Amino acid sequence: MVDDQHMAIPAMATRIQALAVELGFTMSCDNLTGALLRVLVASKPQSRILELGTGAGYSTAWILEGMDESSTLTTVEYDSALAEIARTVIQDLRVEFHVCDGAEFISSHHHEQYDIIFADTWPGKFHLLDEVLSMVKPSGLYIIDDLNPQPNWPEGHQSKVDELIQMLDQRKDYHYVKLNWSTGLMILTKK
Numbered sequence: 001m002v003d004d005q006h007m008a009i010p011a012m013a014t015r016i017q018a019l020a021v022e023l024g025f026t027m028s029c030d031n032l033t034g035a036l037l038r039v040l041v042a043s044k045p046q047s048r049i050l051e052l053g054t055g056a057g058y059s060t061a062w063i064l065e066g067m068d069e070s071s072t073l074t075t076v077e078y079d080s081a082l083a084e085i086a087r088t089v090i091q092d093l094r095v096e097f098h099v100c101d102g103a104e105f106i107s108s109h110h111h112e113q114y115d116i117i118f119a120d121t122w123p124g125k126f127h128l129l130d131e132v133l134s135m136v137k138p139s140g141l142y143i144i145d146d147l148n149p150q151p152n153w154p155e156g157h158q159s160k161v162d163e164l165i166q167m168l169d170q171r172k173d174y175h176y177v178k179l180n181w182s183t184g185l186m187i188l189t190k191k
């Protein structure tokens with residue numbers, strides 16, 4: 001089996017990637033994570049989805065393809081140039097873009113509940129973890145990637161990742177799986 005053979009890449013993702021490269025942005029997820037997000041989202045119709053760290057919208061495009069007509073996605077990015085790429089290419093009423101600090105978003109939306117949270121930036125992953133986990137509905141999913149060493153990691157990042165995994169290992173209120181797929185993922189579901 002070849003992981004990415006015959007993978008249908010969303011047309012919007014391809015357009016976004018070209019614009020992201022022009023801007024020099026290299027932190028988009030890969031197609032394996034994109035495909036996994038699309039499957040998980042498609043398995044939960046009528047979902048409220050939160051993405052922390054829109055980037056240029058590459059993962060957003062994959063998530064969107066998995067969404068049914070009743071699902072909604074809120075996506076948060078503090079870099080306005082990146083968010084603008086996502087907003088320009090993804091013109092879909094089901095998607096709400098927030099251009100702000102993820103920490104601010106979390107503190108002003110801590111009472112909200114989501115079926116799926118893809119936490120792909122610092123707040124909600126390396127800090128404010130408990131706050132974001134409390135925003136996952138029972139049976140909802142919390143998804144993170146980039147848990148295996150990556151060439152673009154800053155000095156000292158490994159210990160932060162180790163600490164994060166250890167904290168998630170200790171949670172008794174979630175079932176989880178660790179996947180050596182793509183950049184290394186954890187998927188948790190709230191009991």
Ligand SMILES: C[S@@+](CC[C@H](N)C(=O)[O-])C[C@H]1O[C@@H](n2cnc3c(N)ncnc32)[C@H](O)[C@@H]1O
Nearest residue numbers: 027028029053054055058059078101102120121
């Ligand atoms: C790994 S990238 C996201 C990639 C995107 N999810 C994808 O796969 O295409 C992380 C993003 O988080 C953004 N970011 C970093 N710190 C942030 C913060 N405090 N609040 C909001 N966004 C932040 C960065 O600008 C970057 O675009």
